[in-house]
Amino acid sequence: MATANKMAEIKIDIEELESLKKQATRRYVSDLLSLEIRKLETQLSKLHDDRINESAAALANNVITEKSDSKRYQIKLNGYGWDQSDKFVKVFVTLKNAQTLASENVYCNLTENSMELNVKDLDNKDYVLVINKLLNHVNVKASYWKQKTDMVVVFLSKSIPGTNWSHMTEIEKRFDENKANKFKTDNMDGKGPQDSLMGLMKNMYESGDDDMKRMIKKAWTEGQDKQASARSMDF
Structure with a gap:
């Protein structure tokens, strides 16, 4: 932005000097004005080149950053622990150094019957934990998550407080019931x-x-x- 403003000022100066040059009646004055105009035009040209180089450098930096990001690979998590209180089902996900990440790198996509925890760029890796078909509905607006030492805890707010969850998901419950019957x-x-x-x-x-x-x-x-x-x- 500073370069663009300076270029605009120089253009205005050149235009004014050109106007003065047209009014000059003495050769010496006209030559002085021409010399000053050329100096300003040289500055303007240099600023223009610098601006192009800055843009090219920024573009190259973005490309490098994108390439660096592309080297990260995603790890799908399966293991987690969970507990419950009257109001919440708490999901514990162990991830070393999780507390060092910026808050925007740790987030959950929640629905009434599913959760997806995303942890981005932790030691150059992305982690995702997906739990579908929760046993009961959760209150998305009242749910939240926290980063703790080497851990992320997701607090799923029960839609019906006081309800006891025998399992985390419907699938796990059906599996245990079928296994018991078999x-x-x-x-x-x-x-x-x-x-x-x-x-x-x-x-x-x-x-x-x-x-x-x-x-x-x-x-x-x-x-x-x-x-x-x-x-x-x-x-």
Whole structure:
């Protein structure tokens, strides 16, 4: 802005000197005015070049900044802790040095049944935690978040204070309910312990992850080997 103002002033000076030159009747005076006009024109040209260089430097700096930003990569968080009071469900997200960030680098996008925590440029990384299908609705306007030492805490305001949340999300609640139903044995139907155990292992296998399935297969194989060994000893 200062350069632009100075250039405008020099242009006005040049115009006035040009006007005086036209009125001059003596050669010496006219030459002096011409010399001063050329000096001002040289200054104006230099200021113009400086302004172009400044703009180019600013553009280059922006490009460097954008390239630097582009090197940051996003980390999706899955782990968090949570607790509740009568009014809030508190979500605890552990992030080392979270307290050092500017407040605008830590923010939440909230809806009545979801939250998305964003932590930008922490040790050149961006972090995001998304929790969808909250168990109950939250009051978005009354919710907020705080940066603490090595942690961000999100305070989700309960739409109905005093409501107890058994789970954080609907999905977790359904999963636990389905798991409980699957793990019920058929013992109540008059089947023996062996049948109940078989049913339990089958349900665990069907609902388990890859590691669980490998463990069950291993246990089953070892059990079969032991039974075969026992039968051979009986003979």
